[in-house]
Amino acid sequence: MSLRQYEYALAVAEEGSVTAAAEVLRVAQPSVSQQIRGLERELGVELFARTPSGLVPTEVGRAFLREAEVAVSASRRARATARAGAGEPAGELVVAAQLGFGARQFPGALGALRGRFPRLEVTVLEEPSSAELERLCRRGVLDLALMAACEQSPADAHRLGEEEFVVVLAAGHRLLAGDRVELGELAGQPWVRFDRDSALDGVLLNALRDTDPAPATAARVSQTATAVRWAAHGLGATLVPASAVPRAHQHLARPVSPAVPQPVIAVLRRAAGPAETALLELLRKETWSKPEPEPAPALLSPTP
Numbered sequence: 024m025s026l027r028q029y030e031y032a033l034a035v036a037e038e039g040s041v042t043a044a045a046e047v048l049r050v051a052q053p054s055v056s057q058q059i060r061g062l063e064r065e066l067g068v069e070l071f072a073r074t075p076s077g078l079v080p081t082e083v084g085r086a087f088l089r090e091a092e093v094a095v096s097a098s099r100r101a102r103a104t105a106r107a108g109a110g111e112p113a114g115e116l117v118v119a120a121q122l123g124f125g126a127r128q129f130p131g132a133l134g135a136l137r138g139r140f141p142r143l144e145v146t147v148l149e150e151p152s153s154a155e156l157e158r159l160c161r162r163g164v165l166d167l168a169l170m171a172a173c174e175q176s177p178a179d180a181h182r183l184g185e186e187e188f189v190v191v192l193a194a195g196h197r198l199l200a201g202d203r204v205e206l207g208e209l210a211g212q213p214w215v216r217f218d219r220d221s222a223l224d225g226v227l228l229n230a231l232r233d234t235d236p237a238p239a240t241a242a243r244v245s246q247t248a249t250a251v252r253w254a255a256h257g258l259g260a261t262l263v264p265a266s267a268v269p270r271a272h273q274h275l276a277r278p279v280s281p282a283v284p285q286p287v288i289a290v291l292r293r294a295a296g297p298a299e300t301a302l303l304e305l306l307r308k309e310t311w312s313k314p315e316p317e318p319a320p321a322l323l324s325p326t327p
Contacts, residue, residue: 026098028062029091031055032070036088039077093164096146116298119148120169121156121222123247124186124287127266128309135305136298143298151221151245166292166299169306171222171285179291181303184311186264188226188283189276191250193257196275204277207234213241213259215250223247227262230283265312287311 034044035055045052063070070084080088096117120129133145150156153172159165160173173180190204198204209231216238217223231238241259244250247267254261255272262283268276289303 026095028058029095031058032062033088033091033095035059035071035078036080036084039079041078093159093162096164114142114144116143116145116166116302117148117164118145118167118302119150119156119159119165121153121171122149122151122217123223123264123267124169124171124285125266125306126247126264128306128311132302132305132309136302139301140298149246151218151223153222153225154220160290160292163292165290166295167302168290170288170290173288173290179293179295181289181291181307183287183289183306183309185284186266186287187278187312188230188262188285189265189268190279191254191261191263191268191272191276193255194275199275199277202277203280205280206230209260210235211239213239215253215259215261216240216243217250218243218245221245223263226283226285230262230279284312 031044031048034048035041038044038047041055041059042052045055048055059070066087068083068087069081070087071078072081072084096115118129129147133147136145137143150159153170156168156170157173160168160170169183171186190209192199192204198208212235214227216227227238239259242253244253247263248269250261250263251268251272253259255275262279264285265276265278289306291299291303295303
């Protein structure tokens with residue numbers, strides 16, 4: 024097996040066809056087909072299933088492609104490091120965020136980073152599963168990751184602030200009349216939820232554990248933008264990080280009470296280079312919500 028075969032398989036999975044993958048890779052279609060057949064023959068498994076909509080990775084194919092992506096990313100980073108030497112950082116910077124985190128903060132920070140290092144190519148991934156994000160961090164695949172917890176991640180972790188979660192409701196919903204929505208008032212409300220292995224679904228279940236321990240599910244989605252749109256159209260409420268709500272739907276979002284915050288922790292890979300260190304500093308300068316101070320205890324008047 025070779026890295027070229029991994030790259031071809033990843034391109035086929037991304038594009039959904041050998042023809043489209045060949046165009047992206049700028050190689051002849053028969054070459055891609057030959058490499059994929061050789062890879063499947065060597066592995067002894069079928070990586071792709073042919074469907075009316077194109078080539079779709081099989082279950083074993085999805086597992087293989089996750090590891091292939093790790094290998095290809097590591098190879099690209101090694102080449103970039105060797106070529107850059109002590110000069111200006113170049114090549115690929117791989118960044119990942121827990122789904123919904125940093126949607127408002129990343130664009131400005133990455134724009135400033137590219138202005139500083141124009142030869143740098145940044146790949147940003149959103150990962151719904153916190154366990155998978157932890158795994159990628161431990162393996163050193165990611166240059167920088169944003170997550171809510173990192174007990175088993177590298178020691179070089181930095182708390183940037185918090186993501187406050189908000190509920191998004193349909194236009195005209197009675198609870199939009201207030202500045203904040205009590206979670207108890209949402210009992211029995213149908214929800215647009217996230218995939219079962221998504222950290223965001225865990226946040227919802229934890230937030231509702233006292234008021235609605237078995238929330239009704241109107242639909243399950245994989246992306247925050249989809250959840251917000253569907254909630255806005257009346258399918259059900261959804262709970263997402265405030266920064267993940269597009270500007271066009273912010274009038275439909277309200278903070279909840281009790282508040283639902285999640286810490287935002289930036290984790291750098293071990294032996295971080297100048298590009299990821301610079302990105303961390305740029306993210307620090309972005310606006311993140313901070314924990315609200317605990318109310319001071321009331322002073323009791325002396326009993327006469």
